[in-house]
Amino acid sequence: MGPRDALASGRQPYKTQMMRSRSAYRWFNIVYVACMASWLLLRAVFMDRSWLLALVNTMAVYLFIPLPVLLFIGLIQLRKDSLGLLTLPALAFMLLYGELFLPRKAGAEPIQGPSIAVMSFNLHFRNDEMEGVAEAIRSASPGIVGFQELTAAHGNILGDLLSQDYPYRTPLVFAEDRRIGLFSRYPIMSVVGLTFARRQQAMRVKLEMEGQSVYVYVAHLSPTLISNVLDDSGPAYVSETYAWRAEEAASLAASVSMLNEPVILLCDCNFTDTSYAYSKLEAVLEDSFREAGWGFGHTVQPLGFPFRLQRIDFVWHSSDLVAIRAGVGPEGGSDHRPVVAFLKLRPPTAAEP
Template sequence: MQSVQPQYRQNHRCLVNLLFLPAIAYLLFIAVWLAMRMVYEDRWWWLFVLNAGTLYLLLPLPFVLLAALIARQPFVIAFSVLLLVPGAPLLAAPWMPSITPGFIARSEFTVMTFNINGGNDRPDRVIAAIRQARPDIVAMQELNPDIAAALERDLKNDYPYQALDPQWGVTGMGVISRFPLRRADAQLPGDSWIGDPQVVEIDVPGGMVTLLNVHAIPPFGPRDWMTWSVGERERQAEAIASFARDHRKPLIVAGDMNATPFHRAYRILGREVIDVWRKKGGGAGFTWPSGEQRLMGIPIPAWLVRIDYVFISNDLTCTDASVGPWDGVSDHRAVVATLFVGKTGE
């Protein structure tokens, strides 16, 4: 009877160790991926895709640690804690907007960015989404001629100032505003933008701002092209950052960057402009995809990543940021930011 109990415990321990083999394999994968992310950033298309799923790759990590604590697996505990040191800030970042001091008196205005989907055949829903959000300025990507005609027809009274460059397909761009706007004599370098970036000056309450409406190159295509597009997207981010660095007026950058906050292109932008979601957004602010897409015939769950942004220069302040109403057709949700000209605490 005395020999049976130790044998049972030994068998039980072996079984527990065996059950933790997948957990160890997961931890090894996370360790290799985090090391490659740190050294190579987004160099290859497959690493770009993995980095886009940072939240989902790291999400099991706390549960592995908890299971290891319950099962008294010292190696797994130590390995999990080691990975949580760099992993925890990445997990927490999308849910933790930074804290800003109290605000001065100001005249606020709202900006909305919305990739409406070039194949969108429901102008009425686009109009309804804009009216529901009630922004003062709307920057649109993938604007097609049918939607542009509806904007001119149905929203001309509310948004009398319009700079529309509609195209069939995905290259159309457009800005509408309650405030006077004019096209600026400036442009961003590069010929791989999805639609030519728009640069407009708008007379908002409190002064004049410059708005960049941009749509960065997407990551999907043939394998070699996907790796090339990673570098091209970073060059586009560098072009925006350079424009912001040299620009002396308050600046708003709005659009679809086709990159998440875990990608190098986003970090390049962060050197010169401020992501309003990190200041005043609530939750993760996921904007893509709508859940209507399929990958190899498998439905993709809705709203997995954040790739649509409003960035501002440091002479503007954001008081609120939210995900805008979905029109039920586009594969993106809009982002709406409330801003004023001036720095916090002046």
């Protein structure tokens, strides 16, 4: 065998390996795009009606993890056929999450009305780091703080630590150990407790803000606990909790729709923005983070996890307000990060003659 023959025989395994790699890449693309197309179709038709589909919808952001890797390989290999296939998941990502990564236009709509910073904070009922919670609140300096999983001990300690900052506080109106509550720099005019069918809680607080009445809801919707998903009754449990959450969101939407004044909802909603229950509130309120935040904005980090997993905490507002800025607040010893939004009241529209 001559030198040329030896060189050719040495190249043959390399060419074979490259062809196999390209074929594997192509077939992986086909399978991935087929799965994504199936999910998008099922979601459009059934949304959260199936327990398994409901879970997939909740974790939808993680379905896109392979996408940048596949796009990168397609680009360096100049695989036009594969890049064409990946157009579908790329467009789906842009539709679902693209606006969260666009630059925010500062000053696009100047608003002359009063401004207010608000925070929603699930403390975790076993959290004993109230000094850290108080510091997290002070660093964001919101005018209103809505709490979920606020125990009586939490309320008493935080009431002492923040008494100078928040002179107005709601009473602990619920008998259960995991209450909700609100601390405010603005006078509280009334408090109405709302209880859903599954004992999850909400309250409606009327505040006097800059001469304007504003209604602030604080809510904690039904959770779907991972430990219960994994036991024998998992499918039935998932179906129940997703249905409860959708009913609770619909009840809140109906309550909000009856009001003519500005509304703010501070909520540990226990759903993501790709869930059916999200659409119930989105029909009547604006998601502040979608409007003025940047990035995924994940707020929940189960104890022991190295990173935050999902955005399930929200600041919603009615069309009487506009979000100027929104983001995730500092850590305070809980498995949730607070979400903070800076809102402005729109000036009243002049009545037509």
